[in-house]
Amino acid sequence: MRLIADLFLLTGAMFIFLGALGLIRMPDVYNRIQAGTKAVTLGAMGILTGIGFMYPQWWYKLVVIMGFILLTSPVSSSAIARAFYIAGVKRWHSSNDATQKNKNTSKAQEKTALQKETS
Amino acid sequence: MNDTSSRPYFLTFAICFLLWLLLSGSFKTDDLIAGVIVSGAVSIMTARRLSILNGLIITPGSFISLLRYLWYFLVELIKANFDLAGRILSRKIPITPAIVEVQTSMQSELGRLLLANSITLTPGTLSVDIVEDRILVHWIDCPDRLDLEYNTTRIAKGFERHLKGFLK
Numbered sequence: 001m002r003l004i005a006d007l008f009l010l011t012g013a014m015f016i017f018l019g020a021l022g023l024i025r026m027p028d029v030y031n032r033i034q035a036g037t038k039a040v041t042l043g044a045m046g047i048l049t050g051i052g053f054m055y056p057q058w059w060y061k062l063v064v065i066m067g068f069i070l071l072t073s074p075v076s077s078s079a080i081a082r083a084f085y086i087a088g089v090k091r092w093h094s095s096n097d098a099t100q101k102n103k104n105t106s107k108a109q110e111k112t113a114l115q116k117e118t119s
Numbered sequence: 120m121n122d123t124s125s126r127p128y129f130l131t132f133a134i135c136f137l138l139w140l141l142l143s144g145s146f147k148t149d150d151l152i153a154g155v156i157v158s159g160a161v162s163i164m165t166a167r168r169l170s171i172l173n174g175l176i177i178t179p180g181s182f183i184s185l186l187r188y189l190w191y192f193l194v195e196l197i198k199a200n201f202d203l204a205g206r207i208l209s210r211k212i213p214i215t216p217a218i219v220e221v222q223t224s225m226q227s228e229l230g231r232l233l234l235a236n237s238i239t240l241t242p243g244t245l246s247v248d249i250v251e252d253r254i255l256v257h258w259i260d261c262p263d264r265l266d267l268e269y270n271t272t273r274i275a276k277g278f279e280r281h282l283k284g285f286l287k
Contacts, residue, residue, distance in 0.1 A: 015200055022207040030257045031216055034245045035203060041240060042200045060141045074239035074246075075232075081247045081257065091216060 005053035012046025015039045028091055029084050037077040044069050130177075131162035131169055175229065176285050184284025191281050192237055199242040206259070217261035218247065221254045221275050230286040237278045244274055 022035025045066060052062045135158030143150050175181075206213060221238070225231050235246040235254055243259035256274055 015204070018200075018204045018207055022203065025207055027214075028216075030218075030245060030247075031214060031259060034243070034257070034259055035207060037245070038196070038199050038203050038240055042196055045196075060144055064138065064141045070240075071236070074236040078235060078239055078246050078248075081245055085218075085247050085255070091218070 001053055005050045008046050008050030008053060010050075012043045012048075012050060014043075015046060016043035019043060029089055030081060030091060033077050033081050037073060041069060041073045044073075127166040127169055128162050130175065131166040132158050135161050181285035184281060188278075188281035188284065191277070192240070195237075195241045195277075199240060202242045214259050215261050216257065216259050218255060218257050219261065219274075221256050222271050223252050223254055223275055224279060225282065225286065227286055230282055233282060233286065234275060234278055237282075238274060241274075241278075 016039060019036055019039025022039060023032050026032045026035050048062045048066050048069075052059050136154055139154035139158055140146075143154065223231060223234055225234055231249060231254075235249060238244050238246045238254065238256060245257040245259075246254050247257050248255040254275070258274070
C-alpha cells in the first residue's frame with residue numbers, strides 16, 4: 001500500500017515539475033498556460049490519489065478536492081488566456097511553413113471573433 | 120420531479136446534500152438533520168437563479184454516460200500529459216501553434232462549460248473564448264489544413280458524443 005502511494009506521489013510530483021519546466025521553456029504566453037494547466041492538474045490528481053492510498057479514511061474529502069480542481073483549473077486558465085487574447089498579446093510563430101501558410105486564415109478568423117466580441 | 124418548477128430546487132438540494140455528506144463524512148443523525156436544514160435553506164434561496172443546471176438530463180442512462188464521459192476524459196487527460204511531457208523534454212520544442220475556431224452543438228450553458236473545460240485539458244488544446252456557439256481554441260500543434268469542420272471533428276466531437284448523454 002505504501003509503495004503504491006509513493007509511486008502516485010512521485011508521478012504527481014514529476015508532472016508538476018514538468019509543468020514548471022514547460023513554463024520556462026515554452027516560447028509564448030498561450031503555450032505556457034497550456035503547459036501549466038495540464039501538467040499541474042494531472043500532477044495534483046496524482047498526489048491526491050497517493051494521499052488517498054496512504055490514508056484511505058480520507059478518500060471522500062480527496063474526491064471533493066479533485067472535483068474542485070478539475071472544474072476550476074481549466075476555467076481559470078481559460079480566463080487568463082482570454083484576458084491575454086483580448087489585450088492583444090502577440091503569438092509566437094515558428095519558422096515552420098505550416099503556420100506561415102495558415103497565417104492569413106487564422107488571422108481572419110481571429111478578426112471575426114474579435115468583432116463579434118466587441119459588437 | 121416531473122413538475123418543471125420544482126426541478127431546480129430538487130437538484131440544488133441534492134448537490135448541496137451530497138457535498139455536505141462528502142465534506143462532513145459522518146452519518147450521525149445530528150449531522151444528517153443539520154445537512155438537510157442547511158441544504159434546504161440554500162436551495163430555497165438560490166435555486167431560482169441557478170439557470171446553469173437546466174441543461175442536465177436525469178435518467179438512469181444519463182448516469183452511465185456520465186461515468187463513461189469521466190473515463191474517456193481521464194484517458195484523454197493522461198494522454199495529453201504524456202504528449203506535453205514529450206514536447207517539453209525534447210530539445211527543440213516541436214510546436215506549431217495557432218488559434219482556431221470550433222463549432223459546438225451543445226445547447227446549454229453547462230454543456231458548453233464542460234466542453235470548453237475538456238478541451239483545455241486534452242492534448243495540445245486550450246479554449247480561449249466562447250462566442251455563441253463558436254469556441255476559440257489555441258492549438259499547440261496545428262496541422263496544415265484549417266477549416267471549421269475539420270477542427271470540430273478533431274477537437275470537440277469525441278467529447279460532445281459523451282456529453283450529449285447527460286446534457287442538452
